Amino acid sequence: xxxxxxxxxxxxxxxxxxxxxxxxxxxxxxxxxxxxxxxxxxxxxxxxxxxxxxxxxxxxxxxxxxxxxxxxxxxxxxxxxxxxxxxxxxxxxxxxxxxxxxxxxxxxxxxxxxxxxxxxxxxxxxxxxxxxxxxxxxx
Numbered sequence: 001x002x003x004x005x006x007x008x009x010x011x012x013x014x015x016x017x018x019x020x021x022x023x024x025x026x027x028x029x030x031x032x033x034x035x036x037x038x039x040x041x042x043x044x045x046x047x048x049x050x051x052x053x054x055x056x057x058x059x060x061x062x063x064x065x066x067x068x069x070x071x072x073x074x075x076x077x078x079x080x081x082x083x084x085x086x087x088x089x090x091x092x093x094x095x096x097x098x099x100x101x102x103x104x105x106x107x108x109x110x111x112x113x114x115x116x117x118x119x120x121x122x123x124x125x126x127x128x129x130x131x132x133x134x135x136x137x138x139x
Contacts, residue, residue, distance in 0.1 A: 013093045017085040018088070025089065026090055032067075034069065036071050042055055058109075062106075070093070088113075
């Protein structure tokens with residue numbers, strides 16, 4: 001049996017997370033392995049100690065750091081938006097494991113909040129900008 005077939009036969013929890021224009025789909029597995037984002041390890045895809053600490057914080061708060069790992073695929077937005085989308089997806093996956101125990105912990109830290117802001121589109125009759133107004137004539 002190949003490694004791909006072995007991975008697909010494992011049970012996992014699948015969730016998605018979004019922040020602004022970034023989207024992350026995440027598979028949470030039980031066991032000890034390195035977590036990956038877009039086929040790369042966390043420290044390669046999100047360089048910097050602060051990013052890595054933020055990504056692992058939901059697992060730390062729930063006391064599951066060495067018991068679970070994840071594979072995430074990100075698209076859209078920038079690195080910060082993708083990082084926050086992965087954090088939201090991870091928090092949602094942990095919430096599915098045991099909602100009564102993990103939800104208050106994750107909610108208190110703000111990991112279950114969705115940031116749905118998007119760029120305001122151009123409006124017709126506004127002179128090419130989204131918030132610009134026509135100048136009123138002086139009298």
